[in-house]
Amino acid sequence: xxxxxxxxxxxxxxxxxxxxxxxxxxxxxxxxxxxxxxxxxxxxxxxxxxxxxxxxxxxxxxxxxxxxxxxxxxxxxxxxxxxxxxxxxxxxxxxxxxxxxxxxxxxxxxxxxxxxxxxxxxxxxxxxxxxxxxxxxxxxxxxxxxxxxxxxxxxxxxxxxxxxxxxxxxxxxxxxxxxxxxxxxxxxxxxxxxxxxxxxxxxxxxxxxxxxxxxxxxxxxxxxxxxxxxxxxxxxxxxxxxxxxxxxxxxxxxxxxxxxxxxxxxxxxxxxxxxxxxxxxxxxxxxxxxxxxxxxxxxxxxxxxxxxxxxxxxxxxxxxxxxxxxxxxxxxxxxxxxxxxxxxxxxxxxxxxxxxxxxxxxxxxxxxxxxxxxxxxxxxxxxxxxxxxxxxxxxxxxxxxxxxxxx
Amino acid sequence: xxxxxxxxxxxxxxxxxxxxxxxxxxxxxxxxxxxxxxxxxxxxxxxxxxxxxxxxxxxxxxxxxxxxxxxxxxxxxxxxxxxxxxxxxxxxxxxxxxxxxxxxxxxxxxxxxxxxxxxxxxxxxxxxxxxxxxxxxxxxxxxxxxxxxxxxxxxxxxxxxxxxxxxxxxxxxxxxxxxxxxxxxxxxxxxxxxxxxxxxxxxxxxxxxxxxxxxxxxxxxxxxxxxxxxxxxxxxxxxxxxxxxxxxxxxxxxxxxxxxxxxxxxxxxxxxxxxxxxxxxxxxxxxxxxxxxxxxxxxxxxxxxxxxxxxxxxxxxxxxxxxxxxxxxxxxxxxxxxxxxxxxxxxxxxxxxxxxxxxxxxxxxxxxxxxxxxxxxxxxxxxxxxxxxxxxxxxxxxxxxxxxxxx
Numbered sequence: 156x157x158x159x160x161x162x163x164x165x166x167x168x169x170x171x172x173x174x175x176x177x178x179x180x181x182x183x184x185x186x187x188x189x190x191x192x193x194x195x196x197x198x199x200x201x202x203x204x205x206x207x208x209x210x211x212x213x214x215x216x217x218x219x220x221x222x223x224x225x226x227x228x229x230x231x232x233x234x235x236x237x238x239x240x241x242x243x244x245x246x247x248x249x250x251x252x253x254x255x256x257x258x259x260x261x262x263x264x265x266x267x268x269x270x271x272x273x274x275x276x277x278x279x280x281x282x283x284x285x286x287x288x289x290x291x292x293x294x295x296x297x298x299x300x301x302x303x304x305x306x307x308x309x310x311x312x313x314x315x316x317x318x319x320x321x322x323x324x325x326x327x328x329x330x331x332x333x334x335x336x337x338x339x340x341x342x343x344x345x346x347x348x349x350x351x352x353x354x355x356x357x358x359x360x361x362x363x364x365x366x367x368x369x370x371x372x373x374x375x376x377x378x379x380x381x382x383x384x385x386x387x388x389x390x391x392x393x394x395x396x397x398x399x400x401x402x403x404x405x406x407x408x409x410x411x412x413x414x415x416x417x418x419x420x421x422x423x424x425x426x427x428x429x430x431x432x433x434x435x436x437x438x439x440x441x442x443x444x445x446x447x448x449x450x451x452x453x454x455x456x457x458x459x460x461x462x463x464x465x466x467x468x469x470x471x472x473x474x475x476x477x478x479x480x481x482x483x484x485x486x487x488x489x490x491x492x493x494x495x496x497x498x499x500x501x502x503x504x505x506x507x508x509x510x511x512x513x514x515x516x517x518x519x520x521x522x523x524x525x526x527x528x529x530x531x532x533x534x535x536x537x538x539x540x541x542x543x544x545x546x547x548x549x550x551x552x553x554x555x556x557x558x559x560x561x562x
Numbered sequence: 563x564x565x566x567x568x569x570x571x572x573x574x575x576x577x578x579x580x581x582x583x584x585x586x587x588x589x590x591x592x593x594x595x596x597x598x599x600x601x602x603x604x605x606x607x608x609x610x611x612x613x614x615x616x617x618x619x620x621x622x623x624x625x626x627x628x629x630x631x632x633x634x635x636x637x638x639x640x641x642x643x644x645x646x647x648x649x650x651x652x653x654x655x656x657x658x659x660x661x662x663x664x665x666x667x668x669x670x671x672x673x674x675x676x677x678x679x680x681x682x683x684x685x686x687x688x689x690x691x692x693x694x695x696x697x698x699x700x701x702x703x704x705x706x707x708x709x710x711x712x713x714x715x716x717x718x719x720x721x722x723x724x725x726x727x728x729x730x731x732x733x734x735x736x737x738x739x740x741x742x743x744x745x746x747x748x749x750x751x752x753x754x755x756x757x758x759x760x761x762x763x764x765x766x767x768x769x770x771x772x773x774x775x776x777x778x779x780x781x782x783x784x785x786x787x788x789x790x791x792x793x794x795x796x797x798x799x800x801x802x803x804x805x806x807x808x809x810x811x812x813x814x815x816x817x818x819x820x821x822x823x824x825x826x827x828x829x830x831x832x833x834x835x836x837x838x839x840x841x842x843x844x845x846x847x848x849x850x851x852x853x854x855x856x857x858x859x860x861x862x863x864x865x866x867x868x869x870x871x872x873x874x875x876x877x878x879x880x881x882x883x884x885x886x887x888x889x890x891x892x893x894x895x896x897x898x899x900x901x902x903x904x905x906x907x908x909x910x911x912x913x914x915x916x917x918x919x920x921x922x923x924x925x926x927x928x929x930x931x932x933x934x935x936x937x938x939x940x941x942x943x944x945x946x947x948x949x950x951x952x953x954x955x956x957x958x959x960x961x962x963x964x965x966x967x968x969x
Contacts, residue, residue: 159762286836434817
């Protein structure tokens with residue numbers, strides 16, 4: 156359809172790309188395709204009865220408030236809950252440090268809006284979360300990729316990257332999307348110290364941190380950067396902005412995330428959010444608060460950990476059985492994803508077409524690399540499908556890989 | 563709190579301003595202040611029982627879908643409902659023309675993101691909706707103000723403005739925010755023809771169009787621009803992008819708006835929305851769809867019209883009784899707002915402090931003018947307070963005005 160709008164797009168639309176993942180989701184919506192492509196939680200674990208009760212209670216007791224406009228920074232009791240939650244993980248913040256966002260994706264967008272000028276460099280893990288690249292490329296960000304290994308972002312790589320003078324460092328320390336890798340404790344300390352020495356702030360994105368199946372919880376960068384001289388728990392110093400979300404703990408369909416940041420940054424984020432969507436759904440915030448409070452969240456997260464751990468184990472056992480010997484993969488201690496490295500001559504994007512013919516799907520790894528590379532990598536999600544489907548899907552994928560390698 | 567973020571804000575943050583209205587909302591939250599300041603619907607009219615039933619049904623029947631990630635363009639049955647709704651108002655579009663947004667505010671933000679380069683000019687009514695200025699200023703928009711009168715945007719004024727070569731025209735034809743004025747039919751035709759002749763597209767923002775208390779429904783600009791040569795109803799030509807919202811028809815707390823645009827523009831908006839918040843709450847879309855379908859929306863809107871009409875009448879009667887003779891105001895045929903013009907020597911922003919001392923609040927008119935002016939104007943909301951409070955508030959405001967004029 157030819158319209159007067161055709162010639163009027165802003166320059167930044169040339170930098171905006173559609174998410175490969177989301178377009179893929181559409182292709183694989185047919186029920187006979189087993190998709191390891193999305194980042195979706197297990198729908199059968201959603202706490203539907205709790206949402207039913209909470210919705211009823213909120214609407215019966217406070218319907219007029221739940222359906223009315225609310226404050227841009229978010230529903231205060233939910234912000235208070237996040238303050239308590241943060242304290243349990245070892246950091247003292249106040250409600251002035253917390254803003255509710257429409258999913259964690261919105262936090263990335265608003266942070267881009269308030270911090271990124273065209274041409275600004277951001278130091279990111281290579282590979283990193285595609286949605287962050289998508290949000291920030293629209294503001295003209297450029298990326299300094301930092302190599303990662305089985306213990307996360309490399310310290311030497313970060314040191315090199317900091318010479319480019321990035322505006323900030325973006326890092327996902329726990330069960331990273333896409334690799335599933337966790338940043339080692341000693342590296343966490345060194346990265347925080349290095350950033351501090353170079354005067355470069357950090358955005359820490361932690362959607363999965365609570366979904367740990369095994370091993371010890373590792374302190375967040377924001378906690379390690381805390382001011383230990385304060386009495387009791389570390390006080391918030393403000394140089395690390397911390398993001399998390401209810402999408403993986405309760406449900407993504409309610410679109411609720413949060414930011415922990417210095418009050419001055421929160422004030423700018425609030426201004427940006429006023430222009431972006433006024434505020435996040437009051438009803439959803441009140442319902443999520445009611446579902447999460449009083450211990451249910453902990454109990455529910457324990458269940459998620461148990462189920463996701465089983466699915467990871469089912470997936471890796473099936474890979475062991477069905478994948479060719481020279482294919483390697485990560486063994487995540489939590490989260491939703493693992494990362495597969497194929498022999499270098501295979502191209503995961505090309506292979507995807509064959510895989511979909513065989514009714515199995517994944518996400519090719521290349522788009523997660525901001526500056527190229529990764530053509531022989533791919534990401535598998537193990538949280539969404541049930542064990543039998545995981546086994547079947549991995550068997551199909553193994554067949555595709557063996558055939559490709561035999562050519 | 564001094565942090566490493568302090569020196570790192572993007573240039574655009576200097577153009578971002580906090581909404582005077584939303585900051586004011588905070589000041590006037592005390593229950594003894596009668597506030598005509600916000601743009602809030604009457605909370606006692608929210609269809610709480612319908613939301614209760616719909617939430618229960620959606621969660622019981624489709625809990626896993628309602629709590630899961632959904633498509634960026636929106637929940638298909640809700641988009642279909644909007645297609646039918648649009649057809650009733652005289653325009654044929656398809657679901658490819660419809661995207662769901664997180665409130666109408668998000669549509670403004672995403673349109674700014676895909677169309678506005680720094681320094682682009684937008685032709686806007688003077689005064690116009692503050693939230694649009696807030697959204698677009700962040701992208702570096704500049705404004706060509708078009709004078710308005712009791713029949714809306716002036717044709718001669720628009721003709722002058724079009725000489726500046728604006729990227730698009732932004733207009734709120736029905737019960738405009740802030741003035742309450744409706745664009746006259748003959749002007750609608752002339753404005754559509756003028757825009758067409760100059761090759762300048764239009765964004766038509768219509769949050770209140772269905773809330774008409776009296777007089778005839780006027781065709782939307784998007785309908786007048788329709789291709790009448792098609793059989794039956796006009797087909798969508800695509801040069802007018804049309805925005806509306808469930809905020810005033812059902813409830814603002816669910817944050818649901820929509821855009822009607824050419825498929826190519828929808829595709830860009832979808833890309834932008836992926837980076838901004840992935841998608842709008844699945845649960846809220848499914849619940850709103852269930853509340854709105856099957857005739858309830860029409861019935862509910864009839865009730866809103868009756869109540870808001872009464873409140874407008876109560877307010878204007880009280881103004882007649884209590885306001886000094888040389889104060890003038892508009893008499894809106896629908897919507898939520900009316901507009902007051904004080905004698906030129908009074909400054910509505912200065913007066914606001916005295917008003918709040920007298921426990922009554924409004925929004926000064928000046929911020930609604932993108933390029934200055936309007937210091938002696940103010941906006942009053944008549945939808946939120948009940949009649950007795952409206953009478954009392956107007957009496958208080960009348961006292962403030964009389965005292966100020968007596969000085």
